Amino acid sequence: MKNPLIQLNGITKVFRVGGEDFSALHEINLSIEPKSFMSFVGPSGSGKTTLLNLIGGLDTPTSGEIKFGDESLGDMSPDQRALYRRENIGFIFQSYNLLPVYNIYENILFPFLLANLKESAVRDRVMSIIEQVGLMPQINKRPSELSGGQCQRVAIARALVKEPRLVLADEPTANLDKENSYQILELMLDLNKKFDAAFIFSTHDEKVTKFVRREVGLEDGYVRWDKRRNGVGDFE
Ligand SMILES: Nc1ncnc2c1ncn2[C@@H]1O[C@H](COP(=O)(O)OP(=O)(O)O)[C@@H](O)[C@H]1O
Numbered sequence: 001m002k003n004p005l006i007q008l009n010g011i012t013k014v015f016r017v018g019g020e021d022f023s024a025l026h027e028i029n030l031s032i033e034p035k036s037f038m039s040f041v042g043p044s045g046s047g048k049t050t051l052l053n054l055i056g057g058l059d060t061p062t063s064g065e066i067k068f069g070d071e072s073l074g075d076m077s078p079d080q081r082a083l084y085r086r087e088n089i090g091f092i093f094q095s096y097n098l099l100p101v102y103n104i105y106e107n108i109l110f111p112f113l114l115a116n117l118k119e120s121a122v123r124d125r126v127m128s129i130i131e132q133v134g135l136m137p138q139i140n141k142r143p144s145e146l147s148g149g150q151c152q153r154v155a156i157a158r159a160l161v162k163e164p165r166l167v168l169a170d171e172p173t174a175n176l177d178k179e180n181s182y183q184i185l186e187l188m189l190d191l192n193k194k195f196d197a198a199f200i201f202s203t204h205d206e207k208v209t210k211f212v213r214r215e216v217g218l219e220d221g222y223v224r225w226d227k228r229r230n231g232v233g234d235f236e
Pocket residue numbers: 015016017022024042043044045046047048049050051202
């Protein structure tokens with residue numbers, strides 16, 4: 001593989017639970033291409049969220065190395081890792097994690113405010129992504145006035161508005177019914193083609209499988225399989 005976006009070399013994660021060590025991930029080696037559209041699949045407790053958190057720089061491995069392009073996450077200070085997250089990664093969560101007192105426009109603007117950018121400088125980008133996720137009619141509404149599928153569209157827009165290289169989505173369809181799950185997956189696949197962003201999902205939802213180009217199976221913290229599929233989306 002030429003120039004992977006993410007490289008995991010011998011990643012392990014050990015948690016201390018009740019005075020004992022528990023290995024949540026064992027010697028994970030993976031290369032992930034730019035513009036991937038892939039999932040980590042496995043039962044609850046298999047290590048999916050732990051792995052996404054490590055790739056996203058939200059947590060650090062017990063041993064092994066994670067590289068983003070040429071940069072090693074292990075060489076970064078906590079502040080540098082926070083900057084790495086802000087500049088390179090969009091996060092989408094199962095429970096959407098929207099700010100309840102803000103309307104849709106403000107929720108999607110929020111990543112720019114965190115980066116100290118002025119609203120006037122980014123308003124067009126915020127409006128453009130709201131248009132692309134189909135939420136113009138809801139722009140002034142608050143999250144409590146939206147359906148689950150609409151909330152997840154807001155979360156997707158917020159994750160993409162700064163045009164990150166990587167989007168990490170932890171069980172993004174877990175709270176959605178079938179129809180909404182398909183719509184959300186189609187939207188993400190469409191945005192994956194339009195934007196220069198790789199998408200990595202964690203899921204145990206079989207509906208997700210139909211959309212991804214690569215599936216990495218996890219069980220008890222081990223990679224059990226790594227399948228690629230042709231004919232889904234456009235591989236570049
Ligand atoms: N902060 C933590 N402290 C202790 N154990 C943890 C922690 N986070 C995850 N684990 C354990 O690691 C294993 C993998 O968890 P997780 O990555 O959340 O799995 P999944 O997302 O596939 O359900 C589970 O056994 C879980 O209990």
